[in-house]
Structures are given as structure tokens and as C-alpha cells.
Amino acid sequence: MKSDIKLINNEGKRNDGRGPKDIRKIKIEAGVLHRADGSCYLEWGGNKILVAVYGPREAVPRHTQNPLKANVQARYNMAAFSVEDRKRPGPDRRSVEISKVISEALEKIVLTEQFPRASIDVCIEVLDAEAGTRCAGLTAAGVALIDAGIPMRDIPVACAAGKINGQVVLDLGKEEDNFGDADLPIAISPRTGEVLLLQMDGHLTYDEFNEAFDLAVQGCHKISEIQKKAIMDKYQNAAAEVNE
Amino acid sequence: MTIVPIIKRDYIIKLAEQGKRIDGRDFVNYRKIEIETNVVNKAEGSARVKIGNTQVLCGIKMGIGEPFPDTPTTGVMSTAAEFVPMASPDFESGPPREDAIELARVVDRGVRESQVIQLEKLCITPGEKVWLVFIDIHILDYDGNLFDAASLAALAALLTTKVPVSRFLKDLNERDRDSWQERLLELYTIPGIDEVAFGTDVANKNPIEDFPLPMIEPPVSCTAVKINDFILFDPCFDEEIIADVRLTVATDHNGDIRAMQKGLSGSFSREEIQKVIKGALDNGQEIRKILSHSIGK
Numbered sequence: 001m002k003s004d005i006k007l008i009n010n011e012g013k014r015n016d017g018r019g020p021k022d023i024r025k026i027k028i029e030a031g032v033l034h035r036a037d038g039s040c041y042l043e044w045g046g047n048k049i050l051v052a053v054y055g056p057r058e059a060v061p062r063h064t065q066n067p068l069k070a071n072v073q074a075r076y077n078m079a080a081f082s083v084e085d086r087k088r089p090g091p092d093r094r095s096v097e098i099s100k101v102i103s104e105a106l107e108k109i110v111l112t113e114q115f116p117r118a119s120i121d122v123c124i125e126v127l128d129a130e131a132g133t134r135c136a137g138l139t140a141a142g143v144a145l146i147d148a149g150i151p152m153r154d155i156p157v158a159c160a161a162g163k164i165n166g167q168v169v170l171d172l173g174k175e176e177d178n179f180g181d182a183d184l185p186i187a188i189s190p191r192t193g194e195v196l197l198l199q200m201d202g203h204l205t206y207d208e209f210n211e212a213f214d215l216a217v218q219g220c221h222k223i224s225e226i227q228k229k230a231i232m233d234k235y236q237n238a239a240a241e242v243n244e
Numbered sequence: 245m246t247i248v249p250i251i252k253r254d255y256i257i258k259l260a261e262q263g264k265r266i267d268g269r270d271f272v273n274y275r276k277i278e279i280e281t282n283v284v285n286k287a288e289g290s291a292r293v294k295i296g297n298t299q300v301l302c303g304i305k306m307g308i309g310e311p312f313p314d315t316p317t318t319g320v321m322s323t324a325a326e327f328v329p330m331a332s333p334d335f336e337s338g339p340p341r342e343d344a345i346e347l348a349r350v351v352d353r354g355v356r357e358s359q360v361i362q363l364e365k366l367c368i369t370p371g372e373k374v375w376l377v378f379i380d381i382h383i384l385d386y387d388g389n390l391f392d393a394a395s396l397a398a399l400a401a402l403l404t405t406k407v408p409v410s411r412f413l414k415d416l417n418e419r420d421r422d423s424w425q426e427r428l429l430e431l432y433t434i435p436g437i438d439e440v441a442f443g444t445d446v447a448n449k450n451p452i453e454d455f456p457l458p459m460i461e462p463p464v465s466c467t468a469v470k471i472n473d474f475i476l477f478d479p480c481f482d483e484e485i486i487a488d489v490r491l492t493v494a495t496d497h498n499g500d501i502r503a504m505q506k507g508l509s510g511s512f513s514r515e516e517i518q519k520v521i522k523g524a525l526d527n528g529q530e531i532r533k534i535l536s537h538s539i540g541k
Contacts, residue, residue, distance in 0.1 A: 033299070033330070033384065033385045034385050034387055035297070035331060035332050035333065035385050035386055035387065035481075036385070039330075046285055046286075048283070048284065050330065051330075052329075052330035052331075054329070054333050057333070066485065075337055076328065077328060078336075079284075079288035079301070079303060079324075079326075079377075079380065079382050080301070080303065080378065080380035081284055081286065081290065081303025081304065081305045081380050082284065082286055082287075083286055083326060083370055084286060084411075084458065085302075085305075085307070086305035086307060086378050086380075089324055089326055089380065090339070091337075121329065123328060123329050123330035125330055125384070127283075127284055127301060127303075127382070128283075128284045128285055128286050128287075129286060130286075165435065210298075218400035223349060
């Protein structure tokens with residue numbers, strides 16, 4: 001998808017004013033829903049994502065139960081009004097694939113062996129979309145799982161790097177995703193550096209891949225701090241309310 | 245149905261006999277209503293409505309398409325509701341079930357039959373091109389009274405909708421543009437246009453610019469349920485699942501009734517229906533104020 005559209009100027013400033021290694025503005029809030037066991041609202045640039053977690057609860061239908069561990073079932077869904085041209089409600093091939101890779105990433109990090117025959121359901125709703133929704137969804141899912149009190153090895157976090165006009169940059173925006181040269185979303189366990197999700201499309205050399213990968217990992221670590229702060233804020237506020 | 249609602253039923257009735265409700269409200273009072281508009285940038289209009297813990301998000305998308313053959317000069321609207329599994333442990337993914345379809349149809353009727361959207365003003369070229377209005381309702385958190393929350397969200401979203409003329413201009417040929425320009429001029433010179441309470445900008449006659457969806461003052465719906473002989477407005481989840489019968493009444497700013505829907509298998513007497521209508525009129529006034537305030541009027 002190479003094109004001549006100028007996405008980064010000679011001073012290294014991108015069209016939205018960011019430098020090559022800057023992420024878009026991120027806001028995370030934990031515990032925003034009443035019915036869900038855990039929830040998280042996340043704004044990342046123009047993305048608005050809401051995640052609810054239910055469980056661990058009995059997996060239904062019964063034949064899906066695993067006698068040794070819990071199933072982690074993520075459902076990525078885009079609202080009809082979240083994109084430029086209305087999207088028909090319901091799952092399509094893209095959202096089924098994203099649901100699958102996110103489920104697999106979370107399965108690695110959740111202590112599933114503690115809940116045989118159970119299901120942990122993660123509903124990811126994209127309310128407003130602007131490039132990088134799978135990373136935003138997975139990052140929000142990490143916070144929602146914590147909010148639900150699900151035991152995990154770490155808080156999973158995701159971020160993408162990519163290449164625009166031949167230069168490796170962090171966290172692609174809408175234009176950069178559409179007209180850039182490559183996109184590399186990854187999710188990691190920040191404590192150990194294990195890679196939980198990795199996809200790539202476009203064109204990267206071996207050296208560019210290494211550079212993009214390292215940059216995405218750095219991005220993940222920055223976002224990880226925002227995640228932790230959101231969780232701390234929730235419990236601090238709860239403590240303040242109790243003291244009142 | 246499990247045993248829990250039966251125990252809760254006893255509890256709710258016992259409280260009602262003392263004139264109380266589980267969350268401390270009066271029988272006729274609503275929970276706190278919050279409306280936030282323009283929450284989704286990609287949508288032409290959007291609103292998030294909270295009634296107590298119930299949370300609903302509505303987004304409006306618009307497009308250009310063919311009119312129905314029997315109404316060649318009116319725009320087309322359609323409403324869909326998604327009960328996403330996020331909102332309740334009992335909601336499952338998959339095609340919409342009957343409760344989601346009922347909700348979408350009740351909201352659709354409320355908007356369509358009261359002619360809140362002036363669909364006849366959304367024609368570009370008669371018989372060929374009209375504006376399409378898609379109302380999509382996302383239930384985010386379910387704590388009862390989805391009917392009121394969903395219809396309020398739809399109204400607030402519609403009232404903040406801008407017709408995306410600039411984005412779709414490339415889809416229009418010369419003839420469409422001329423026809424549209426002509427019809428747009430007509431749109432703003434229709435006698436009595438000054439009476440339109442919401443969203444007309446007379447100075448803005450340029451068809452290239454986005455303009456507010458032509459609307460008239462909408463009716464507001466209020467829902468009450470009956471449990472034994474008690475009439476409770478704005479039921480929360482625990483009240484709703486044990487209710488015998490439900491009635492939704494939509495009233496307009498003149499104090500007239502514009503739509504009704506009875507639900508569930510119980511029954512009402514004439515006096516009870518009158519009581520619900522009176523309550524709907526009073527609450528409707530208040531909700532109308534909150535709605536006007538939320539869209540900056």
C-alpha cells in the first residue's frame with residue numbers, strides 16, 4: 001500500500017504533530033459498568049473502547065467446558081456507528097479473527113488452570129474507531145480483567161509500530177494505517193517481555209522489523225504505566241469514598 | 245427463572261406496602277437521568293444516556309440510497325438495537341432476539357409515527373436518491389427500563405445529528421445537486437418553519453455544508469410497571485423482572501398522548517392506566533427539560 005502521500009515531514013513531525021516515537025493520547029478508566037464483573041473504558045486517540053468481563057462462570061454449552069482449565073472468550077465487536085460508512089451489526093470475518101487472536105493472547109496470561117470448566121468472557125465494544133482498535137481493545141481488556149478480580153500472571157498490554165514514508169514510527173494513526181508501508185501490532189506481558197499477540201502487514205526489512213518491534217515494546221511499557229495508574233485510581237477513589 | 249426473583253418479589257412488595265422502593269425512591273420518581281451528546285466522532289450524531297445504572301449509547305449514521313417505491317420523496321429511516329453481552333450476564337451474542345427486536349420497533353415507532361424526523365425533507369432526487377437515517381442502539385449496562393433509556397438516547401442523538409452533505413457530495417451528479425439545492429431552499433421556506441423548535445439554521449442554505457437533521461419537538465416516553473397493585477415508574481432491573489405488567493406512554497410538549505405500548509402478561513384497570521398517563525405527563529416535562537439542556541437549548 002505504498003503511496004506518495006506525505007505522512008511525516010523532514011523535521012520528523014507527523015501529520016498530527018507527533019514525533020516518530022510518540023503515542024497518541026490515552027485515557028483509561030476502570031470499573032465503569034454496573035452489571036459487569038469488571039469493566040474498563042479506554043480512549044486512545046480517536047478510539048473509544050468499552051470492555052466488560054463476566055466470570056469465571058459455568059461455560060455453556062457444556063461441551064465447550066474444559067475439565068482442566070477455563071476458557072477465555074473474547075468477543076470483539078464494532079458498533080454500527082463507529083466507522084465512516086455504517087457497518088452492518090454482528091460479527092464479520094475481521095472481527096471473528098480479532099476475537100480469536102485476543103482470546104489466545106489473554107488465555108496465556110490468565111491463570112486458567114484455577115477455574116476448570118469455567119468460562120471467562122471478555123466483551124470488547126468498539127464505540128468509535130480510528131486505527132489500532134485491536135491494541136486498544138486488548139489493553140482495555142487487561143484493565144477490565146483486573147477490575148473483575150481475575151488472577152493473572154501480568155497485565156497484558158498492546159501497542160503497534162509501523163512504517164510510514166520509509167521511517168519506523170510508533171502507534172499508527174488513521175491516515176498512517178491506510179497509506180503507510182507497514183503495521184506491526186504486538187501485545188506483551190510487560191513483566192517478562194513475552195509476546196502474546198503479533199501480527200504484521202506491509203513490508204519491512206529484517207532491520208526495520210527489529211527496530212519496529214523494539215519501538216512497539218517501548219510503547220507497551222509506557223501504556224502499561226497508564227494501565228496501572230487507572231487501576232490504582234479506582235481503588236484510591238473507592239478508599240476515599242469509604243473514608244467519607 | 246431462578247428462585248432469587250421470587251425472594252426479591254416478597255421483599256419488593258413488603259417495601260411497597262410501606263410506600264418504599266429498594267433504592268429509596270417514590271413510586272413516581274425517576275432515577276437520576278444523565279444525557280451526554282456527541283460522544284462518538286465517527287457518527288453523524290450520538291448520545292449516551294444513563295438512567296440510574298442503566299446505560300445506553302445511540303449513534304446515528306446517514307447515507308444516500310433509493311426511496312421506497314410508494315414514498316418516492318421521503319427519506320428512509322431504520323432502527324436496530326443490539327443487546328451486547330456486555331450489558332448483562334443474561335445477554336448472549338448472536339442475531340437479535342425478540343426482546344431486542346421489540347425494543348428497536350418501539351423506538352422506531354416513537355420516532356416514525358410522531359414524525360419527529362421530517363423525512364419528507366430528506367429527499368435529494370424524487371424516486372432516485374434520498375437520505376437514509378440509521379439509528380443504532382447499543383445497550384451497555386442493563387439495570388431496567390431500557391424502553392425509556394433507548395428512546396431518549398435515540399432522540400438526543402437525532403437532535404444533534406448533522407446531515408453529512410460535504411462527505412457525500414462526490415456521490416451526487418449535477419442533476420442531483422441541482423435538485424437537492426432546489427429542495428433545500430424549499431425546506432427553509434416552508435410556512436411555519438419558525439415553529440420548528442430544534443436545529444434549523446436559516447442562514448445556512450448552502451447544500452455543500454452539513455446541516456442539522458430537520459426535526460420537530462419530540463414526544464418523550466415514560467414507563468411504569470405494576471407489581472401487585474403498586475404502580476412503579478422507571479423500574480430498575482429487580483423490579484422489572486418480577487413485574488406483572490408494563491406500560492409505556494409517550495407524551496408531547498402540549499401534554500397530549502402520542503404513543504403507548506403495554507407489555508408483559510398482566511393487566512391494568514382504567515384507573516391504573518389514567519394514573520400511569522398522569523405520571524408520564526409529569527415526568528415527561530422533567531425529561532424534556534433534561535433533553536433540551538443536553539443538546540444546548
